[in-house]
Amino acid sequence: MNLFEATPNRVAFSIGSIDIMWYGILIACGFALCIYMICKRAPRHELTGDKALNYAIFIAVAGIIGARLYYIIFKLPYYLEDPARMLQLREGGLAIHGGQIAGCIMAIVLGKLWKDNPLNIMDLFFVSIPFGQAIGRWGNYFNGEAHGGPTDLPWGIMVGGEKVHPTFLYESLWCLFMFFLLWYVDNRRKFTGQTFLLYCILYSAERFLVEGLRTDSLMLGPLRQAQVLSAAVIVAALCAYYYLCKRNAAAETLPEPESDADESVSADEDAPAGDGEIFEDDAVGEVGNPHDERTEVSE
Numbered sequence: 001m002n003l004f005e006a007t008p009n010r011v012a013f014s015i016g017s018i019d020i021m022w023y024g025i026l027i028a029c030g031f032a033l034c035i036y037m038i039c040k041r042a043p044r045h046e047l048t049g050d051k052a053l054n055y056a057i058f059i060a061v062a063g064i065i066g067a068r069l070y071y072i073i074f075k076l077p078y079y080l081e082d083p084a085r086m087l088q089l090r091e092g093g094l095a096i097h098g099g100q101i102a103g104c105i106m107a108i109v110l111g112k113l114w115k116d117n118p119l120n121i122m123d124l125f126f127v128s129i130p131f132g133q134a135i136g137r138w139g140n141y142f143n144g145e146a147h148g149g150p151t152d153l154p155w156g157i158m159v160g161g162e163k164v165h166p167t168f169l170y171e172s173l174w175c176l177f178m179f180f181l182l183w184y185v186d187n188r189r190k191f192t193g194q195t196f197l198l199y200c201i202l203y204s205a206e207r208f209l210v211e212g213l214r215t216d217s218l219m220l221g222p223l224r225q226a227q228v229l230s231a232a233v234i235v236a237a238l239c240a241y242y243y244l245c246k247r248n249a250a251a252e253t254l255p256e257p258e259s260d261a262d263e264s265v266s267a268d269e270d271a272p273a274g275d276g277e278i279f280e281d282d283a284v285g286e287v288g289n290p291h292d293e294r295t296e297v298s299e
Contacts, residue, residue, distance in 0.1 A: 007158055008142045021090045022142035026135055031060055034132030038125055044186070045124040047116070055110060055121060062106035063099035070098020074218035074225060092143045095218065096133065097229055119193035126199040127179075127186045134175040140168040148213035165213045174206045191248040193240070200237035204230035 011019045035056045042052035071093045072079050072086055079086050104122060111118035140146035147157065148165025156163040178199065186195040208230040211217055217224040 007144065010142050010144075019090075023092055023139035024090055026139040026142070027094070030132035030134075030136035033135065034128045035060065037128040037131065041124060041127060041186075045120050047121075047124065051114075052124065055107065055125075058110060059103045059106045059125065063103040064094070066102020066105075067094040067096060067099030070101070071095040071218070074220075092140070092145050097226060117192055119196060122196040123186060123189065123192060123194065126196045127182050130175040130178040130182065130199070130203070134172045134179065137168045137172040137175070141166070145216060146214065147216070148210075149215050164215075167210050167213050170210050170213075171206065174210075175203075178202050191244050193244050197237045197241045197244070200233050201241070204233040204237070208234070 008022070010021055010023065012022045012025055013020050035053070038056050039049040039052045042049050045052075047055075068086070068089065074095070075093070085091075103125070107121045107125065108118040110116075111121050137146075141157065144159050146168050147159050148167040150162055151165045152163070153165070155166060155169070157166045157169075158164075181202070182195055182199060185198060189195055208227050211224050211226040211230070214224075217226060219225060220228055
């Protein structure tokens with residue numbers, strides 16, 4: 001029997017008259033695990049765990065607000081009929097693109113304020129974000145949303161008595177693959193921004209393809225806005241990746257400037273033997289004992 005043949009119950013459990021939805025639980029778990037991994041990986045990006053947590057709190061709040069506002073903008077007539085619906089997060093309605101945009105803006109602003117490289121911050125975050133997405137997407141399954149059109153495939157899910165593409169599952173599996181790949185890349189990154197840009201390319205490519213299967217896409221005129229944005233992000237990220245890769249390669253081929261130590265060694269080789277002995281004695285005296293007699297004579 002197909003695991004997805006039965007329509008899932010949206011309510012996980014109830015506390016009195018308050019229903020706790022699976023959607024909220026899964027989104028919260030995704031956020032919590034993502035933040036935990038960010039804090040643990042922070043030293044690899046020359047940040048303390050505490051500072052990474054400070055970033056995570058602000059970026060998470062900005063991401064949730066951005067994801068909700070983005071969704072509302074493209075469904076504005078519906079929400080203007082009853083503005084109170086705008087606060088009903090338990091019903092769903094978070095657009096990941098809005099969260100990503102708002103989160104990146106917050107990372108840039110905080111990076112400038114706290115004297116950190118924003119690209120380094122985004123590298124750190126976008127290693128773990130796919131794992132949170134992989135978990136959070138299952139909230140769409142329990143809400144019966146973000147699915148595709150009719151299908152006869154064995155892994156189809158039942159929504160409204162009809163078997164449809166589980167597009168949430170496609171994205172969840174892809175995000176899990178991205179998580180392991182980006183973790184590997186980030187441990188060996190060649191330049192700052194590499195992990196973030198790879199995320200942009202890989203996620204946008206998947207989203208462009210899967211969005212074509214969905215029946216509840218947010219629209220931009222006759223076009224699916226997620227596909228338009230994904231195509232633009234792929235082009236921009238590829239150009240930025242190429243530029244940063246070339247700049248890094250050029251920096252690695254530059255000859256290293258001669259250090260002061262090299263110059264002093266050359267000068268010592270040309271100096272008379274007597275002077276070299278005095279310099280050597282002074283150095284030993286200074287390192288071994290600040291009050292050495294040889295140091296006092298030199299002074």
